Amino acid sequence: MQLVSTIVLDGLIDASWIFIVAVGLTLIFGVLNVLNIAHGNFYAIGAYVAASAAGWYYAGGDSFPALGLIIMLGSTLVVAVVLGPLLERGLLRFFYERDEVVLVLVTYALFLVLEDATKLIWGVNPYYAYEPYVLFGNVSFFGLSYVGYDLMLIVVAVLVGVLLWLALNRTTSGKLVLAVIHDRDMSSALGINVTRIFVVAFTIGVFLAAAGGAVTAPKISVQPGLAVTVVLLSFAVVVIGGLGSIGGAAVASLIVGIARSLAIHTAPWAELFIVYMVMALMLAIRPQGLFGTEGLRKI
Amino acid sequence: MLDWRSTAHLCMALVALLAAGLVLPGWANFLLVIALSKGLAALGLVVLLRSGLLSFGQGLFYCAGGYGAGLLMLWGGISDAALLVGGGGLFALLIGVATGPLVAGYRKIFFATLTLALSMLVHGALTKADFLGGTDGLNLRAPTFFGWRAGSAGENVYALYAFASILAVALAGLCRAHFGSVRGLLSLGVRDNEIRIEYLGTSVRRVVFENFVIAAFLAGIGGAINALALSHIDPELAFWTTSGEFVFVAILAGQASVVAVFAASVLLEVVRSWSSQYFPNAWQLTLGVFMLAVILFLPNGVGALLRRRSRPSVEADAK
Numbered sequence: 001m002q003l004v005s006t007i008v009l010d011g012l013i014d015a016s017w018i019f020i021v022a023v024g025l026t027l028i029f030g031v032l033n034v035l036n037i038a039h040g041n042f043y044a045i046g047a048y049v050a051a052s053a054a055g056w057y058y059a060g061g062d063s064f065p066a067l068g069l070i071i072m073l074g075s076t077l078v079v080a081v082v083l084g085p086l087l088e089r090g091l092l093r094f095f096y097e098r099d100e101v102v103l104v105l106v107t108y109a110l111f112l113v114l115e116d117a118t119k120l121i122w123g124v125n126p127y128y129a130y131e132p133y134v135l136f137g138n139v140s141f142f143g144l145s146y147v148g149y150d151l152m153l154i155v156v157a158v159l160v161g162v163l164l165w166l167a168l169n170r171t172t173s174g175k176l177v178l179a180v181i182h183d184r185d186m187s188s189a190l191g192i193n194v195t196r197i198f199v200v201a202f203t204i205g206v207f208l209a210a211a212g213g214a215v216t217a218p219k220i221s222v223q224p225g226l227a228v229t230v231v232l233l234s235f236a237v238v239v240i241g242g243l244g245s246i247g248g249a250a251v252a253s254l255i256v257g258i259a260r261s262l263a264i265h266t267a268p269w270a271e272l273f274i275v276y277m278v279m280a281l282m283l284a285i286r287p288q289g290l291f292g293t294e295g296l297r298k299i
Numbered sequence: 300m301l302d303w304r305s306t307a308h309l310c311m312a313l314v315a316l317l318a319a320g321l322v323l324p325g326w327a328n329f330l331l332v333i334a335l336s337k338g339l340a341a342l343g344l345v346v347l348l349r350s351g352l353l354s355f356g357q358g359l360f361y362c363a364g365g366y367g368a369g370l371l372m373l374w375g376g377i378s379d380a381a382l383l384v385g386g387g388g389l390f391a392l393l394i395g396v397a398t399g400p401l402v403a404g405y406r407k408i409f410f411a412t413l414t415l416a417l418s419m420l421v422h423g424a425l426t427k428a429d430f431l432g433g434t435d436g437l438n439l440r441a442p443t444f445f446g447w448r449a450g451s452a453g454e455n456v457y458a459l460y461a462f463a464s465i466l467a468v469a470l471a472g473l474c475r476a477h478f479g480s481v482r483g484l485l486s487l488g489v490r491d492n493e494i495r496i497e498y499l500g501t502s503v504r505r506v507v508f509e510n511f512v513i514a515a516f517l518a519g520i521g522g523a524i525n526a527l528a529l530s531h532i533d534p535e536l537a538f539w540t541t542s543g544e545f546v547f548v549a550i551l552a553g554q555a556s557v558v559a560v561f562a563a564s565v566l567l568e569v570v571r572s573w574s575s576q577y578f579p580n581a582w583q584l585t586l587g588v589f590m591l592a593v594i595l596f597l598p599n600g601v602g603a604l605l606r607r608r609s610r611p612s613v614e615a616d617a618k
Contacts, residue, residue, distance in 0.1 A: 023338050035411075093589075095594070101353045102594060102598075103407070104353065104411060105550055105590070106591065108543060109547065109588075109594070110587065111587070113583070113588060115583050116582070116583040117580050117584060120581060120584075138382075161467075176502075228540065239412050239416075246355075272426060272427065273423025276416045276417075279412075279416040283409065283412065283413045284401055284413075285406060287413075
């Protein structure tokens, strides 16, 4: 019984940060129709910026430790507002008329560039931002002691999901975004500013990835190689859940999180490939993903 | 079939490659062997790209070729380079035949992600397979060439280089002939409009399957050559960034010329060894910017430049 609750809770914790990152990827895909290989880099940059910001803040004495966490999140907002419009307007928009495979290649090139840019800026030594990790103390759960910060992550992920859903389904701007997802040309003909929606959606996607990096930064050592792992995890989530589906991303994050924690606790050798196994199985059985819709083929 | 002109070109290319190897220093020969092996994998990607499909899992077959050759040597006690490379290619081909029917139904990003998932699956399995060396991989011995064993490391590298050159030129010639054949030209039709091709009475799935298997075989041969050159195999061969490198070469080369694929591969290796010596932390950045420039300004790759100056391409004829 204890093993089950451990697996579920660990899985939930894992799922929560994966969801925050992957939902950004699915949003970008839904709106811009771009499968963003550089998404993991936004996560890594978010983690680095947040860790640097935390280092700067806590070096001056931590009179108010919670402020550090807020500064970390705030710094990733700056990252998104700078990088999002810059990359969408400065790079991606030149390729919208080309095949979607070309856009995959463009983001792959961007991945290569950002991977080295991160190394040039922050070097190859790890960064730590462990101070916020003790903020919420420890919580006892089914006789097991959990770090409060990890449980907070679950709450944050749920909040992100709900807010995003409400913003898309219950606000006017959100409905405009849905219209663009549904039919870009028709929306444009009806007078919706598609360009603006592209920029905003891409920026929010970048922010979600960077914020995912910021909230996980206290749990990990921030070092090169993060982007490569994270982009594959979020790829898996997005493919399993269905490209462009937020609900799908939520369910798929849970599947991936729990599958990973199941592997870690029962068959550690399978940890690396269980995710790809699920992803390959899903693609083989239902290529459009759990919640995806099958597109019509052009004749 | 190849016309006499193309055959003459290929023979000239082979003689030039073999002669160049005698003049060049050992490190350059080694670099060229690696470039040729990666060029073969990238050539496989070009075969797929002609039918409009981008694989992000070509590393799987590169890895299969490497492990196939490596295990034949370590477990099978075979040391002949031709048998090892042939075995590696065959092993990759069999995996291609086994996975082909699954992937042949997929297009666009689904094809890219499924091939990616398959190669990462193998990568994950290999890192945990202790009997195959796990993450560290396995070390191999120097091969023999038809009963002849090289006396020095330099001789060994040249022998391998000559062997790789013959294979690369022969396979490039075969691909060139395939591209001009009816089955090869069908791929272009599949890329443009597969439903029309289907209505004209050809199975699109079969065309994609064939291309996938050809790509797997080419990558397997390349992977086996790479394994013999490095005397080492490890799971990184199946990691997605290895596949990404092949994608880079294929995009840089474009689909107009098979020679361009090897030229692009050599260019990549030269840039890599040059910049990893002088800018160890910025060579990916250079590649990324280069790749963006190619996609933006040379959408048909470097090969289009080569073709434009000589005669109209096969693609142009087809249109």
